[in-house]
Each structure stands twice: as structure tokens, then as C-alpha cells.
Amino acid sequence: MTESTQHGQAPHGRPWVPWLVTALVVLMSGGMMYLAHRGTSRAEALAEQSRQAAMDAATRARDAETARLQLEQKLATLEAERTQLATEKEQLSSEKEQLSQTVQEQEAELAKLKATYDDLQDKMKAEIADGAIRLSQVEGRIQVDLVDKVLFDSGDASISARGQEVLTRLGSVLAKVEDKSIQVSGHTDDSPPSQKLQSTFPSNWELSVARAVNVVRFLQDTGGVPARRLVAAGYGQMRPVSTNATPLGRARNRRIEVLLMPDLPAKRTPAAAVQRALAGGTATKAQAKPARGAK
Numbered sequence: 001m002t003e004s005t006q007h008g009q010a011p012h013g014r015p016w017v018p019w020l021v022t023a024l025v026v027l028m029s030g031g032m033m034y035l036a037h038r039g040t041s042r043a044e045a046l047a048e049q050s051r052q053a054a055m056d057a058a059t060r061a062r063d064a065e066t067a068r069l070q071l072e073q074k075l076a077t078l079e080a081e082r083t084q085l086a087t088e089k090e091q092l093s094s095e096k097e098q099l100s101q102t103v104q105e106q107e108a109e110l111a112k113l114k115a116t117y118d119d120l121q122d123k124m125k126a127e128i129a130d131g132a133i134r135l136s137q138v139e140g141r142i143q144v145d146l147v148d149k150v151l152f153d154s155g156d157a158s159i160s161a162r163g164q165e166v167l168t169r170l171g172s173v174l175a176k177v178e179d180k181s182i183q184v185s186g187h188t189d190d191s192p193p194s195q196k197l198q199s200t201f202p203s204n205w206e207l208s209v210a211r212a213v214n215v216v217r218f219l220q221d222t223g224g225v226p227a228r229r230l231v232a233a234g235y236g237q238m239r240p241v242s243t244n245a246t247p248l249g250r251a252r253n254r255r256i257e258v259l260l261m262p263d264l265p266a267k268r269t270p271a272a273a274v275q276r277a278l279a280g281g282t283a284t285k286a287q288a289k290p291a292r293g294a295k
Helices: 002-012 017-123 125-129 161-174 204-221 247-253 271-278
Strands: 133-138 141-147 180-187 230-236 255-262
Touching: 017 125, 017 133, 017 141, 017 161, 125 133, 161 204, 161 255, 180 204, 204 230, 204 255
Parallel strands: 180 230
Antiparallel strands: 133 141, 141 255, 180 255
8 A cells, every 4th residue: 555655656756847847948048049149249249340341441442542643643743843844954955055155156256356456456556546546345346436637637528648548557457357337427526517618518417427428438449348337327416425615525526436336136145144154254355445545
């Protein structure tokens, strides 16, 4: 009886087993849910990291493209500046060559001018010494001032014997000048021609022009100076070089001027550049100075 009863109570001896199974199931389910949630969070974190990395990469790519474009723009600017500098260098080289050529031409011109000046000074030294002729040189020009008494008799337009001798010596120098225009101009004082001469020379205009023309014709016919280089002009009393209030001043105003001027148009090279290039050289030697003995 007792054994049967023990056998009959066996099924009811472990009531905790179902609960244990249930608890295990719950625990396993919770663990799986925890693991699943943890995996999901990690996946979301990784996805967020990936999105952030992609955004950073895109930003870096845009920055790199912007930097590339800026670099290309700088390179284009530098290339344009290099081309401009090369062009300016070529222009400067060409201008330097032109300036050098101009300087050489100027030096050659000044050398010829000085030779003509020295020749005139030598041929006219007697008249220069006694003040009858004044010789000057300035700005590429040579001017010979001859008082009227060395060429003409008083109140006359015909060249005197002494005047012919002086103009013959002057013509021997002028005939060798090849690149100059030679202007011969007549000047008087402010006294009108005498009544005796007024029928021929009504005013000082006619007298000054007649004297200039006669000098030009003599230089051409006797001196051998080419006619194409000669110009005659008369200024009457309009361009005095001294006062007409004294006999000495009036004597200085009665004169013939022979002006040697450059025959060719001036170069376009800036005068200041040429002067700088010639500074301390031939230009110094060619400054205008009255000949010794001139008043």
C-alpha cells in the first residue's frame, strides 16, 4: 500500500519543472531579443558612420574640385602674365635697338655738325676775331650772323667786293653740307630806307629780302651750294637782337643770318631718352658756344 501510494504521487513530486522551462524560454527569448536589438543598434551606428563618411568624402571631393579650378585659373593667369612679359620684353628689346641706332645716328650727326662748325670757325676766324661774324651752335643747328657792313655798302643790297670774298669762303664750307637746309635771312634796324633808296626799297621788308636773295644767289652761283638746300627770307626790323636806341645796337640788328637746320624730320624717339643716352658723351661737346672773339 505504501509502495503504491509512492508510485501514485510520483507525477506530482516536481511542480517547478514547467516553470523552469518557461523561465528558460523567457530568458532565451530575452537574450535573443537583446542580441537582436544590440545588432540593430550596431548596424544603425555603422550605417550612420557610413553616411557621415560619404558626406565627408563628398565635401572633400568638392573642396578638391574647387582647389583644382582655382589652380587652373591661377595657372591661366600666370600664363597670360608670362605671355605679356615676353611681349613687353620683345618690345623693350626692339626699342632698345631703335634707341641704340638713334643714339648712333645722333652721335654721327653731332660729329658732322661739329666738323662743320670747326670748319666755319677756321674759315671765318679773321671776321670772328673782329666781331664782324658771330658763330653759334644749338639744338642741332649752326647759325652764322654777318653784320651788314661785311657784305654790303651802306644802304645797298648789292654784295661788296669784301662781301664776295667772305661769302666765297662761307660757300666752300656750306657746299660740303649734305643733310641741312640753309636759310639765309635779312634783317635791318628800325630806320626806314633813305629817300634815295625808297624808290627801289619802299620799306625795310624789300631791303632785307633783296639782301637775302642776293646772298642766296651768290652762294649758289659762285659758292656751289645746291639751290634745293637754300631758302631766302626777309624780316625787316621785326626780329632785332639788340636795342635800336644806340648806334651799336642798330649795327647789330643790321645783319644777314645763315641758319643750317636738319633737313630730315626728327626721329620719334623721346628726346629725353636720347639726351640721357648722350649725356656725358658727344652731346657735351656740342653745346652751343659763341666762337672766340664773338661779341
